[in-house]
Amino acid sequence: MKNLTGLVVSGSGVFVPSQTINNEEIVESFNTYVARFNRDHAAEIAAGTTKALLESSSAFIVKASGIKNRYVLDKTGILDPEVMCPRIPERPDGELSVMAEMAVAAAREAMAAAGKKPSEIDGVICSCAVMQRAYPAMAIEIQAALGSTGFAFDMSVGCASATYAIHVAKGLIESGGARAILICNPEILTGHANFRERDSHFLFGDACTAMIIERAETASGVNVWEIVSSKLKAQFSNNIRNNFGFLNRCAPEGIGKPDKLFVQQGRKVFKEVLPLVGHFMTEHLAENGLTATDIKRLWLHQANIHMNIFLAHKVLGHDPSPSEAPNVIDEYANTSSAGAIIAFNKHNADLATGDIGVLCTFGAGYSAGSVILRKLS
Ligand code: COA
Numbered sequence: 388m389k390n391l392t393g394l395v396v397s398g399s400g401v402f403v404p405s406q407t408i409n410n411e412e413i414v415e416s417f418n419t420y421v422a423r424f425n426r427d428h429a430a431e432i433a434a435g436t437t438k439a440l441l442e443s444s445s446a447f448i449v450k451a452s453g454i455k456n457r458y459v460l461d462k463t464g465i466l467d468p469e470v471m472c473p474r475i476p477e478r479p480d481g482e483l484s485v486m487a488e489m490a491v492a493a494a495r496e497a498m499a500a501a502g503k504k505p506s507e508i509d510g511v512i513c514s515c516a517v518m519q520r521a522y523p524a525m526a527i528e529i530q531a532a533l534g535s536t537g538f539a540f541d542m543s544v545g546c547a548s549a550t551y552a553i554h555v556a557k558g559l560i561e562s563g564g565a566r567a568i569l570i571c572n573p574e575i576l577t578g579h580a581n582f583r584e585r586d587s588h589f590l591f592g593d594a595c596t597a598m599i600i601e602r603a604e605t606a607s608g609v610n611v612w613e614i615v616s617s618k619l620k621a622q623f624s625n626n627i628r629n630n631f632g633f634l635n636r637c638a639p640e641g642i643g644k645p646d647k648l649f650v651q652q653g654r655k656v657f658k659e660v661l662p663l664v665g666h667f668m669t670e671h672l673a674e675n676g677l678t679a680t681d682i683k684r685l686w687l688h689q690a691n692i693h694m695n696i697f698l699a700h701k702v703l704g705h706d707p708s709p710s711e712a713p714n715v716i717d718e719y720a721n722t723s724s725a726g727a728i729i730a731f732n733k734h735n736a737d738l739a740t741g742d743i744g745v746l747c748t749f750g751a752g753y754s755a756g757s758v759i760l761r762k763l764s
Contacts, residue, residue, distance in 0.1 A: 394557050394614045395763060397567075397606040398503070399732040400496025400597040402489050403458035403719070410445035410455055410589065412466060417443045417588050419468040441585060448589045453692025457592030457720035459577050460485070471582035475575070486519040486595075487528040490571035493597035494533060497569065501599040502607040508599075509537035509565035514552035515572045516545045516723040516751065517579050521633060529571055537565060545627065546688050546750025547619075548572060548724035549596065553746075553758050554617040556600040567601035572724040579629060581648040590690075591649070592720035596728035603763060610736050612760040615743070618671045620755045622663060626652040627751035661694060664749045665701035671757045672702070677743065679704045682711075684734065684744035689716040689726030702745070710734075724748065738762050 421440040431437035448454055459465060461473035475485055483491070490513060498508070511533075513526035518541060526539035544551040549572045556568040576591035603613060631647040641647070672678070685702060687695045692714055699707035713734040715726065722729065727748045738744065742762045749755035 392557060392561070392614045392616070393603050394560055394600060395603045395606045396553070396598050396612045396614065396760065397601050397608040398497045398499070398501025398599045398610070399728060400493040400498075400500065401725075401729050401732045402492035402496070402595040404460045404593050406459050406462040408457055408459055408462055408465060410448045413589055414443045414445045414448070416466040416468055416471070417582070417585070420471060420583060423468060443585050443588060451691075452590065453714060453716045454589055454720045455717045458594060460575060460593050461577070465577055465582055473575075473577045475578065483532055484519055484525070484528060486525050486573040486575060487532055489573040489575075489595035490525070490529045490597065491532045493573070493595040494529065494569055494571055497597035497599050500608050500610065501601070503567055503599055503601075505534040506536075508533070508535040508567050508569045510556070510559060510568040511535060511537075511539040512552045512556060512568060512570045513539075513541045513573065514543065514548040514570060514724060515574050516543060516548055517574060517576060518543060519575065525573070526571070533569075535569070544754045544756075545752050546690065546723045546726070547748045547752065547754035547756045549598075549728050550617065550746060550748045550756025550758050551619060551754070553598070553600060553614065554619055554756060557614055557617055560600060560602065566605060567599055570598045570600065572596045572728060574723045574725050576721065576723055579631070579649050581645055581650075584645065586653060587649060587651060590721045592722050594719055594722040594725040594729060596725040596732065598728065606763070609764060611763040612735065612744070613763050615759040615761050616671065616675050617756065617758045618667070618674075620663070620667045622753045624659065624753045626655045626659065627753075657691070657694065660749055660753055661697050663753060664747065664755050665698055667755050668698065668702050668745065668747055668757055671759065672745070675759055677759065681743050682745060683738055683742040684710070685712040686727045686731040686734070686744060686746045687712060688748040688750060689714065689719065689730060690721045690750065692716055698747070723750065735762075740764060
């Protein structure tokens with residue numbers, strides 16, 4: 388094995404909201420919406436000018452995705468068939484914003500795990516798929532709330548945001564720009580989910596993860612993972628897309644249309660992303676002189692359980708045991724950038740010094756990031 392960087396992930400943290408929605412609840416809300424739509428449009432449906440909507444089913448959701456539950460900021464709004472959207476009240480500018488609040492909670496856990504004080508963090512990166520606002524950067528608000536100084540900035544690379552941020556943080560520390568960097572991945576994905584769309588209404592949950600990246604010699608945590616190597620990949624695709632943005636008001640006829648929420652061609656994503664990421668992961672391992680037998684664990688992006696079984700099989704050469712590729716998608720659903728870090732956070736303490744694991748995230752863009760980690764302590 389080559390390329391040991393001397394940099395580590397010295398702590399991680401997870402925040403989830405207190406409310407949960409199970410599949411039965413989300414399907415009941417969706418099917419009530421469908422029944423009302425079909426009743427209200429009965430004449431057009433009979434005339435053939437409008438298509439009747441089809442019901443959803445929890446059996447399909449579990450079978451197609453592995454999802455059974457999701458944590459959410461506002462259950463009531465999402466499940467109300469007249470609303471189907473979380474109600475998250477605007478806060479005065481002087482109050483901590485909701486994304487920053489989630490990030491601070493996850494960050495405090497990560498900092499405690501790494502034994503780091505705010506004064507020892509020189510940079511904050513907020514890296515996630517869906518930002519609450521354009522500016523000021525969420526990361527700067529998080530930095531101020533924690534009482535850290537130095538630099539802070541936001542970045543967004545869809546579901547690959549967390550591994551992209553690790554790669555960037557690593558470069559910043561290597562170049563002498565910081566002693567330790569806090570990465571936060573707050574995701575309020577229920578805010579961009581289309582709960583009226585049968586193909587995707589069940590996919591998302593809300594969560595935030597955080598990690599501390601620093602040099603091995605300054606790390607004092609108990610679960611410290613050396614970054615052996617990190618690698619990024621991108622290849623443009625429209626198959627996962629969201630057209631929401633500040634240009635929407637320049638074309639008001641499009642405001643409120645479904646393309647301003649999450650849209651995906653799930654089958655195409657499956658077909659295109661699996662070979663792309665499978666090849667990317669095996670190439671990254673080979674570049675570092677590693678083979679399947681060297682890998683103790685894969686922490687993969689949590690979008691679909693079948694994708695993860697396929698990718699783990701490709702990398703390991705056999706169907707993975709739950710310990711080799713732990714999935715958290717059943718409990719958390721797709722939390723975009725946070726998903727693989729939740730899997731890492733919940734499933735890394737049991738491994739032994741010297742064990743190697745791979746953190747790999749991928750999604751919209753397409754974008755993918757792979758981080759090979761080796762347990763130090
Ligand atoms: N309830 C019941 N049936 C449903 C349904 C629902 N909510 N949604 C779709 N179906 C039906 C479809 O109509 C279709 O029926 P048909 O075979 O009679 O035409 C069938 O189930 C299969 O639909 P399909 O859309 O092909 O499902 P799928 O197996 O591809 O699963 C996803 C859908 C979204 C779970 C899956 O495509 C996926 O996870 N893709 C990758 C997502 C991803 O990784 N994204 C990354 C970035 S977030």
